[in-house]
Amino acid sequence: AQTVTQSQPEMSVQEAETVTLSCTYDTSESDYYLFWYKQPPSRQMILVIRQEAYKQQNATENRFSVNFQKAAKSFSLKISDSQLGDAAMYFCAYRSGNSGGSNYKLTFGKGTLLTVNP
Amino acid sequence: DAGVTQSPTHLIKTRGQHVTLRCSPISGHKSVSWYQQVLGQGPQFIFQYYEKEERGRGNFPDRFSARQFPNYSSELNVNALLLGDSALYLCASIRGRGPGPQYFGPGTRLLVL
Helix, strand or coil, X not given: CCEEECCCXXXXXXXXXXXXXXXXXXXXXXXXXXXXXXXXXXXXXXXXXXXXXXXXXXXXXXXXXXXXXCCCCEEEEXXXXXXHHHCEEEEEEEEECCCCCCCCCEEECCCEEEEEEC | CCCCEEECCEEEECCCCCEEEEEECCCCCCEEEEEEECCCCCCEEEEEEECCEEEEECCCCCXXXXXXXXXXXXXXXXXXXXXXXXXXXXXXXXXXXXXXXXEECCCEEEEEC
């Protein structure tokens, strides 16, 4: 079974600075997808960024980028120019790329609570 | 287009009761998944439905059941509620079978007393 580990329960960053959230995962599959989701106090789970395992290029979405190290099974999220609105719980998630069955199942880490200080 | 909607937003039940949670996916999305998120933890997969058929089930007891309707909306049913069922229940929708991302609804907060 796949597992996702987020080793940082809490992180803090100054507004306008850069912060990196860590995520490692364990899988025997070669085809899979990795995601970062943001969950603010409103509880709505919002997709931040997505990475396909077969792509070597790291995904970027505006101020958000990832460092995907497939051999090390590491998938960190970098937030540049942090804003107060970035404060939230961040979850790393894994999804199998195999077709059929419950391939939509997301396996989540326990989350990292990010605080942004003004 | 409207996002994923869930009802009710909050619910209080007592042990032994039954509860039904509802989810409407994004228009055009045919697959719905349900997750349970206990306070302080990441969401745990409960069910996935695609084209009205169950396509995946997580490690949850038979007290948990779900179904998907012809309009692709879905219900999650939990029987014989336990205190440990208190959680945020999230619904997510995907357009179809493929690598597309899942979009989550705002969740239903269930408290079992």
